Amino acid sequence: MTQRTRLLDPAVGGAMSALSKVAKKGLGDPALAELVVIRASQLNHCAFCLDMHLAIARRYGVSEKQLDLLASWEEAEEVFDERERAALALTEAVTILTGGTSQASGSGGGFVPDEVYENAAKHFDEARLAHLIGLIVAINNWNRVMVGRRIPPGGYTP
Template sequence: MTARTRLLDTSVAQAMSTLSAAAKRGLGDPALAELVVIRASQLNHCAFCLDMHLRIAREHGVPERQLDLLAAWEEAEGVFDERERAALALTEAMTVLTGGTSQAFGSGGGFVPDAVYESAPKHFDDTELAHLIGLVVAINNWNRVMVSRRVPPGGHTP
């Protein structure tokens, strides 16, 4: 293990783990949580997180068809329900903060388009939405740590 691949200081890693666990618990749907973290990890090119969360998603019963088509969820009509699509649109908007657009919901100004953000409360109550946002924040943090430290896939042990 090189200096780059060593994990964060224990207190930082523990804080990030606590946020991740709390966000997943509060969202209340482990399969949806895994779709969200996998999609963010795809966008961030985090092989470590993809490897780990694809395994977890399968354990939670996420259908292979959803995992296969997740990268093209906007085009995969009938594969993802409206709640999943709203969560994925918000995940993409929060993860890629440069364009401010989403094919599924169009542009709405700013980095997270109004249409994307306003769609989420139609499918999530205030508590679930807060936890969804927390989950996207958490996985983006983890992706950035693992990618910047070049942590290879396969190192996660449940």
């Protein structure tokens, strides 16, 4: 193990794990939670998290078609329902805060566009919306930790 892979303090990892668990539980839809974390991990190029969450998604019954088309969910309208699409749009908007436009919003980066947030709020009550945002924040944190540490895929076992 290199110094780079030892950078995560156990207390930090425990706090991040707790946030992830609370957010997933509060969202109340494990399959949707996996779609969200996979999409954020795609955007953040986190191979470790993709490997792990693709395996978990399959255990929760997410279809291979959804997994295959997740990177292009906006064009695959028949594969993702409105609720899933709202969650994925919010995932992209929260994940891509700077450096251009979010495909989901078509507007400038640096903030979550009102229309994306309001559409998500139509599909999730206040508590579930808060947990969805918490989940997006949690996976973005994990992606950055794992990419920053250069953790390769393949280390996850269910």
